[in-house]
Amino acid sequence: MEEKIICSMNGVGLYGVISISLFFIFFTGMLIWALLQKKSYLNKMSALPLDSGECADKANETSQR
Amino acid sequence: MNIETFKYDNRIVRAFGIATVVWGIVGMLVGLIAAVELFLPGASLNLQYITFGRIRPLHTNAVIFAFVGNGMFMGIYYSLQRLCKARMFSDFLSWFNFWGWQLIIVAAAITLPMGFTTSKEYAELEWPIKIAITIVWVAFAVNFFGTLVKRREKHMYVAIWFYISTVIAIAVLHITNSMTMPAGLFKSYSMYAGVQDALVQWWYGHNAVAFFLTTPYLGLMYYFLPKAAGRPVFSYRLSIIHFWALVFLYIWAGPHHLLYTALPDWAQSLGMVFSLMLIAPSWGGMLNGLLTLRGAWDKVRQDPVLKFMVAAVTAYGMATLEGPLMSIKSVNGLTHYTDWTIAHAHGGALGWNGFLTFSMLYYLFPRLYNTKLWSTKLANYHFWIGTLGIVFYLIPIYVAGLTEGLMWKQFNKDGFLQYPNFLESIVQVVPMFRLRAVGGTLYFVGALLMAYNLYKTAKAGKFEPDTEAQAPALEKAEATHGKFAFHRMLEGKPLFFTVLAAVALLIGGAVELIPLFLIKENVPTIASVHPYTPLEVLGRDIYIREGCLGCHSQMVRPFRSETERYGEYSKAGEYVYDHPFLWGSERKGPDLAREGGKYPDAWHFNHMDNPGNVSPGSIMPRYPWLLTQKLDIQSIEDRLNALRRVGVPYTADRIAGARAEIDEQAAKVVANLKQGSVNCEPDKEIVALIAYLQRLGTDIKNAPVATTAK
Numbered sequence: 001m002e003e004k005i006i007c008s009m010n011g012v013g014l015y016g017v018i019s020i021s022l023f024f025i026f027f028t029g030m031l032i033w034a035l036l037q038k039k040s041y042l043n044k045m046s047a048l049p050l051d052s053g054e055c056a057d058k059a060n061e062t063s064q065r
Numbered sequence: 066m067n068i069e070t071f072k073y074d075n076r077i078v079r080a081f082g083i084a085t086v087v088w089g090i091v092g093m094l095v096g097l098i099a100a101v102e103l104f105l106p107g108a109s110l111n112l113q114y115i116t117f118g119r120i121r122p123l124h125t126n127a128v129i130f131a132f133v134g135n136g137m138f139m140g141i142y143y144s145l146q147r148l149c150k151a152r153m154f155s156d157f158l159s160w161f162n163f164w165g166w167q168l169i170i171v172a173a174a175i176t177l178p179m180g181f182t183t184s185k186e187y188a189e190l191e192w193p194i195k196i197a198i199t200i201v202w203v204a205f206a207v208n209f210f211g212t213l214v215k216r217r218e219k220h221m222y223v224a225i226w227f228y229i230s231t232v233i234a235i236a237v238l239h240i241t242n243s244m245t246m247p248a249g250l251f252k253s254y255s256m257y258a259g260v261q262d263a264l265v266q267w268w269y270g271h272n273a274v275a276f277f278l279t280t281p282y283l284g285l286m287y288y289f290l291p292k293a294a295g296r297p298v299f300s301y302r303l304s305i306i307h308f309w310a311l312v313f314l315y316i317w318a319g320p321h322h323l324l325y326t327a328l329p330d331w332a333q334s335l336g337m338v339f340s341l342m343l344i345a346p347s348w349g350g351m352l353n354g355l356l357t358l359r360g361a362w363d364k365v366r367q368d369p370v371l372k373f374m375v376a377a378v379t380a381y382g383m384a385t386l387e388g389p390l391m392s393i394k395s396v397n398g399l400t401h402y403t404d405w406t407i408a409h410a411h412g413g414a415l416g417w418n419g420f421l422t423f424s425m426l427y428y429l430f431p432r433l434y435n436t437k438l439w440s441t442k443l444a445n446y447h448f449w450i451g452t453l454g455i456v457f458y459l460i461p462i463y464v465a466g467l468t469e470g471l472m473w474k475q476f477n478k479d480g481f482l483q484y485p486n487f488l489e490s491i492v493q494v495v496p497m498f499r500l501r502a503v504g505g506t507l508y509f510v511g512a513l514l515m516a517y518n519l520y521k522t523a524k525a526g527k528f529e530p531d532t533e534a535q536a537p538a539l540e541k542a543e544a545t546h547g548k549f550a551f552h553r554m555l556e557g558k559p560l561f562f563t564v565l566a567a568v569a570l571l572i573g574g575a576v577e578l579i580p581l582f583l584i585k586e587n588v589p590t591i592a593s594v595h596p597y598t599p600l601e602v603l604g605r606d607i608y609i610r611e612g613c614l615g616c617h618s619q620m621v622r623p624f625r626s627e628t629e630r631y632g633e634y635s636k637a638g639e640y641v642y643d644h645p646f647l648w649g650s651e652r653k654g655p656d657l658a659r660e661g662g663k664y665p666d667a668w669h670f671n672h673m674d675n676p677g678n679v680s681p682g683s684i685m686p687r688y689p690w691l692l693t694q695k696l697d698i699q700s701i702e703d704r705l706n707a708l709r710r711v712g713v714p715y716t717a718d719r720i721a722g723a724r725a726e727i728d729e730q731a732a733k734v735v736a737n738l739k740q741g742s743v744n745c746e747p748d749k750e751i752v753a754l755i756a757y758l759q760r761l762g763t764d765i766k767n768a769p770v771a772t773t774a775k
Contacts, residue, residue, distance in 0.1 A: 046297035
């Protein structure tokens with residue numbers, strides 16, 4: 001019984017280490033990369049939803065609200 | 066530059082919009098009926114089809130998949146076309162998606178009240194419907210990715226990333242959790258048993274909340290909030306971090322639904338830690354949404370669309386702070402199985418999903434019908450009545466949850482349970498159940514006002530089936546320069562992006578689920594635990610059909626307050642033949658894991674006939690039909706064979722002699738009933754149910770020495 005529990009505990013340590021390392025590597029990489037994005041690109045991307053390409057767009061946006 | 070003219074499909078958006086309103090009202094009404102039944106058990110009029118156990122899954126499925134599901138499709142079909150500057154890939158697939166989804170909902174609305182259920186929460190629908198869901202989802206995926214391929218906008222806005230994660234994650238979750246062995250057209254048994262089944266189910270259950278109720282709605286928030294506010298999102302950089310951190314972390318957090326259960330401790334800890342880490346991206350997203358309105362708060366005062374959005378995003382923030390806190394083991398020890406969980410779920414459903422859906426409907430209908438909203442005033446009334454409804458719903462239920470949790474754990478000065486009778490805690494919170502129904506009614510009335518307002522808006526305007534738009538054709542193979550252009554290149558290539566997002570999503574699932582299958586070897590098996598007898602299998606299936614697990618858990622946690630009340634705490638090895646597991650997630654009645662042998666057979670008979678006679682003040686409905694309906698013995702071979710295929714060691718001989726075994730055991734139950742002055746024929750459903758209830762948790766009582774086997 002104890003042997004079984006200890007065996008599975010060893011596995012636990014490994015899974016804990018794998019999980020945290022994966023998370024750390026992934027998160028740090030993603031953070032560095034996000035911080036290095038250029039302002040012009042970010043501005044362009046954030047403006048995307050505001051231009052839907054609709055022909056009646058301009059008329060709509062001013063008259064409806 | 067080659068400017069192309071094309072048309073956005075508004076018909077499909079309108080269809081999903083109408084379906085959202087209709088199913089929203091139906092789902093909320095069913096919830097209201099369920100809420101009333103909790104303080105007025107007679108409200109089901111002794112009709113088996115509308116008892117709490119059967120309509121609870123109907124309510125959850127209707128709200129999640131019918132109301133929010135249609136709302137999600139509505140928002141995605143509208144925003145995806147505009148973000149891609151392209152019509153949907155295939156009109157046929159759009160309509161296949163629409164009608165397929167509505168048929169699935171109708172099938173659910175018919176089968177769940179009839180008792181056809183797998184019992185796995187938010188995945189209750191039986192296998193033929195599960196297959197239909199898979200087909201419709203694949204059609205949606207093809208249509209979705211097809212649109213991405215033919216898009217005219219090179220870059221994929223962050224909302225699309227959230228949609229992509231939804232499409233992939235829901236497919237993976239649905240398929241993994243639906244692995245089931247049919248035993249007839251409307252009956253199946255989960256491939257997994259006990260602890261494994263529990264972990265797969267809550268890995269699914271948690272991530273269904275994550276990837277059906279959260280990620281698509283975050284994508285919609287990132288689209289509709291800037292649109293309604295008329296300004297770009299506060300920080301696009303933050304939205305990138307929000308996305309990747311969220312999809313990576315969410316998938317790990319499932320085991321927080323199983324804290325202090327028989328699930329191995331390492332999995333519980335993993336679930337708790339990742340749940341806590343989830344606060345960061347969730348709050349990043351919430352702040353990003355709210356800060357988008359910086360300098361535009363005056364608009365919030367006037368525009369009901371923005372009002373609903375602000376309240377929705379705030380509710381998202383509250384729910385995603387509360388969830389991680391509830392995942393802390395010591396907090397969970399108090400909140401789990403109580404109404405606190407219900408309050409948490411409804412904070413998210415009513416506030417986040419409900420209000421964001423309402424805001425989208427108020428935004429879209431005037432645009433689809435080329436007019437103004439019929440009555441802004443009425444929409445404002447809706448906002449306030451809805452908000453009051455949420456407050457009146459949540460506060461009583463928090464009080465109820467806390468009261469239950471504290472009463473269950475209270476010891477007197479002599480070290481005995483202060484409230485040894487479980488019913489005392491329920492009687493105490495019944496007034497709160499009444500108040501909750503008031504809150505639910507207010508919210509429901511708000512939704513009706515909205516339906517009327519949208520109807521009048523539609524009548525006043527003229528529907529525009531297609532919206533003409535123009536955009537330059539996408540230039541192919543545009544060179545990307547610079548060493549940090551990786552992501553720009555990445556989100557320019559949907560397939561590669563999808564693969565990477567899928568990997569981020571699946572890492573957590575793999576690390577949790579792969580050891581799960583190793584656990585199978587590690588669960589300490591208990592020599593005295595045997596498969597259920599054929600009669601008990603039939604009884605267990607009745608237990609599943611009636612949705613007993615909606616109110617009764619089968620998991621004694623290792624707390625003294627629970628072992629004092631229920632008996633020995635539950636062991637993983639006790640559930641190795643449980644296909645599916647029936648641990649439950651809330652207690653409106655006592656835990657039943659050690660129910661066997663506690664009461665005589667006649668007590669159970671009288672209790673099922675009229676619980677109020679045996680336990681005055683009980684809120685359990687009557688089950689008189691169990692006393693008259695005949696047991697379905699014809700299907701026993703199919704059931705046992707299906708169970709054998711998923712690993713329960715029934716021999717061919719035993720299956721062949723199943724009917725004789727049933728007769729023998731039923732005769733014993735009938736004899737016991739006779740001793741308790743109850744006359745009952747052996748072929749009635751109640752006999753099987755009693756046999757099952759009397760078996761629960763008795764295996765280890767018979768031979769308390771636990772041994773480990775391979």
